[in-house]
Amino acid sequence: MQQAMNILTNLSSSNADVRFAAWRAAGDLHPDQIAEVGKLAASTNPGIAKAAKEALTTLTHSVGKDPANPKRAGVVNGLLGLVASGAADVKVHAMRLLSHIAGEDSVPAIAKYLADAALREEAIYCLERIPGEGSIKAVMSAYAGAPDDFKPRLLAALGHRRSAAAKALCAEAMRSTNAAIAAAGAKAAARIGKAPTPQFPQGPERADAVIRFAECQAREGNPAEASRLFKSLLDDPAAHVQCAAVIGLSKLRTADAAVAILPKTKSTDRTVRITARNAWKSMT
Amino acid sequence: MSRSTRNTRRSFLRKAASASAAGAFLFDIVPARALGLQGETPPSDTLNFGHIGIGGRGRGFLRLESNLGKQVPASSNLGGDGSRKLRAARSIALCDVDTGRLDKAASVVGGKPRLYKDFRRLLEDKDVDAVYIASPDHWHALHTIRSCEAGKDVYCEKPACNTIEEGRAMVDAAERYGRVVQIGSQGRSQQSAWEANNYIKAGRIGRVRKVLCWHYASPEGDWTPDAPPPPELDYEMWLGPARHIPYNPRRTHGAFRWMIDFGGGQIRDRGAHVMSIANWIMDADAGGPVSIEAKGEPPHDGMYDSAVTMEVTYQFRNPDWTLVWAQPGVPSATLDARYGAVYWGDSGNLTVTLGDGAGTSTDQKVKDFAASCDCGKAFRSPGHSENFEDCIRTREKPIMHMEAAHRVSTLCVLGNVAFQLQRKLEWDPVSESVKDDAEANRMLSRPGRGPWHL
Numbered sequence: 096m097q098q099a100m101n102i103l104t105n106l107s108s109s110n111a112d113v114r115f116a117a118w119r120a121a122g123d124l125h126p127d128q129i130a131e132v133g134k135l136a137a138s139t140n141p142g143i144a145k146a147a148k149e150a151l152t153t154l155t156h157s158v159g160k161d162p163a164n165p166k167r168a169g170v171v172n173g174l175l176g177l178v179a180s181g182a183a184d185v186k187v188h189a190m191r192l193l194s195h196i197a198g199e200d201s202v203p204a205i206a207k208y209l210a211d212a213a214l215r216e217e218a219i220y221c222l223e224r225i226p227g228e229g230s231i232k233a234v235m236s237a238y239a240g241a242p243d244d245f246k247p248r249l250l251a252a253l254g255h256r257r258s259a260a261a262k263a264l265c266a267e268a269m270r271s272t273n274a275a276i277a278a279a280g281a282k283a284a285a286r287i288g289k290a291p292t293p294q295f296p297q298g299p300e301r302a303d304a305v306i307r308f309a310e311c312q313a314r315e316g317n318p319a320e321a322s323r324l325f326k327s328l329l330d331d332p333a334a335h336v337q338c339a340a341v342i343g344l345s346k347l348r349t350a351d352a353a354v355a356i357l358p359k360t361k362s363t364d365r366t367v368r369i370t371a372r373n374a375w376k377s378m379t
Numbered sequence: 380m381s382r383s384t385r386n387t388r389r390s391f392l393r394k395a396a397s398a399s400a401a402g403a404f405l406f407d408i409v410p411a412r413a414l415g416l417q418g419e420t421p422p423s424d425t426l427n428f429g430h431i432g433i434g435g436r437g438r439g440f441l442r443l444e445s446n447l448g449k450q451v452p453a454s455s456n457l458g459g460d461g462s463r464k465l466r467a468a469r470s471i472a473l474c475d476v477d478t479g480r481l482d483k484a485a486s487v488v489g490g491k492p493r494l495y496k497d498f499r500r501l502l503e504d505k506d507v508d509a510v511y512i513a514s515p516d517h518w519h520a521l522h523t524i525r526s527c528e529a530g531k532d533v534y535c536e537k538p539a540c541n542t543i544e545e546g547r548a549m550v551d552a553a554e555r556y557g558r559v560v561q562i563g564s565q566g567r568s569q570q571s572a573w574e575a576n577n578y579i580k581a582g583r584i585g586r587v588r589k590v591l592c593w594h595y596a597s598p599e600g601d602w603t604p605d606a607p608p609p610p611e612l613d614y615e616m617w618l619g620p621a622r623h624i625p626y627n628p629r630r631t632h633g634a635f636r637w638m639i640d641f642g643g644g645q646i647r648d649r650g651a652h653v654m655s656i657a658n659w660i661m662d663a664d665a666g667g668p669v670s671i672e673a674k675g676e677p678p679h680d681g682m683y684d685s686a687v688t689m690e691v692t693y694q695f696r697n698p699d700w701t702l703v704w705a706q707p708g709v710p711s712a713t714l715d716a717r718y719g720a721v722y723w724g725d726s727g728n729l730t731v732t733l734g735d736g737a738g739t740s741t742d743q744k745v746k747d748f749a750a751s752c753d754c755g756k757a758f759r760s761p762g763h764s765e766n767f768e769d770c771i772r773t774r775e776k777p778i779m780h781m782e783a784a785h786r787v788s789t790l791c792v793l794g795n796v797a798f799q800l801q802r803k804l805e806w807d808p809v810s811e812s813v814k815d816d817a818e819a820n821r822m823l824s825r826p827g828r829g830p831w832h833l
Contacts, residue, residue, distance in 0.1 A: 197819075
């Protein structure tokens, strides 16, 4: 305990080297001391504020490796306390650290900040990193009440997590009259990639969404649907989309795919032609 | 000029050339230059480049309008000795979030390049064949991926990416669209590095067991007050996917690399050069280490957070060898340079200095060997940009292709993660995950901000 008290004292030393030694030893701090460290992190002395934030980081890392670490819950609770009552930049720092170690049990406490304009970006960053269905459900629950300018961010998180549970919500988003929300819904649905194939909205991002969705279908053991989707892009006006379709088909390694690729080996577009010839070679 | 227009002209010229016997009159009205005769480059074979990020580094890629149609010498900083020639190309579109830099670059290029503040608008430009990306590191992944999705071939400055997830997404994007992506670790295009590669592969120092990199320490930094961003800089766009922090001139242009969020310190900035050569020579372009251990110190004070001193030890298996990144480390005993690597084999050692642009060098014995022996096995790049531009035409993979660059970046990123966590990481290079370390695995990716996501 004396060691921990010394760390706390030394974090506010006027000597940068003493502060450094203190923050490096901060894994020995007790979680109950986090509030005190949080006050130092709000210091107007930038050196002390830095040392305190680094101490919080060190403490977080000390419990981060094993989610079963008995000290972890205390550190998480201490950081949640800082998010609730710390200075503005300390709240942000604490939320970032929570993204390293918070588990499903902390999701409700973090998810409430999705409605806080000042912290919502940090809250979604944190939830996106917390494994398990709990964080996904929390994001989905927040979606309906979220302002339109934040909905694309929530959809991006759901797409990144590739959760099948979010499929219907993404489909709904794709039908939005708000172009940004519709595009974000399509991107998320494409990354989630769960059948049945949705009706991707027209727009500049449609081709990429179809290609990514087709890749998911191939990975999930549905080559017929993947093939259908790739073939639908073989005559796209954009040469690079044709290339993507050819490459996607070639990876299916089916006779059907080979037949579809063959005409492209004589494409008038040089890039498409070379891509198709290379794809053909890779299949044979 | 639209792509369709260009294609029409290409088509016209092709037909015209094939019908030359019947239509000799054509040559009365079409200059030889336009048909690519007499050593001239036809305009239809001129590459149209877009440039994203045109600060100090980015300006080095610009093609001056006054050089149009000429075979201009390659910059020695892009690989080679400067005597090689770059193909005919134009810088037709420039993009930067700093209008001051944009205007300066436009005046350097000459002519009337199209100017953009938003890279998405540049990528919509159908006349742009390929892009040179020299934005800050935290933008590399998104700029590269969106460029691939827009059908552009890409030359992106090193380090390729800021996280493992970004690197893998970049590999996927390049592969998905069949795009040529060259990352700017130019050392692989340097003659000395190529000779050293052949020398070691010929077994001249025996089996290499250890590669020791050295580099001087990073700056400590100081405290500079935050300030309002200058009016010419769109700071929100500069931040892009990175966390929001107030503008500070010592964290943006040039100095961003001392912040983990934006850059990642010397190990990522110069490690992407020195360790690129190591991976190339050691045939580690498709794999990675099995463990990473780091020690050292970050700045005790000041606003930077990347390592000032660090020593990172990577263990590789099958074959077994050790890579050490040390800042500062032990410099070569044979060659004087600020950074480089010494390759230690069973029967000797070899130094390769720098590993980026001009100045990359190796021991005299390698040069003697190269002169006396026709034993070159490694691909010989004609120069980094030249190789990129060749590959745009051939659709082959360039020498620093995305998978290789991702594997080098993986070393840099994992070195920093091990340094931050102050514990050894057990790495699975196949699944690209850390064994039994929940926190380290979360640090392999970094969610984006606002509309900026992989």
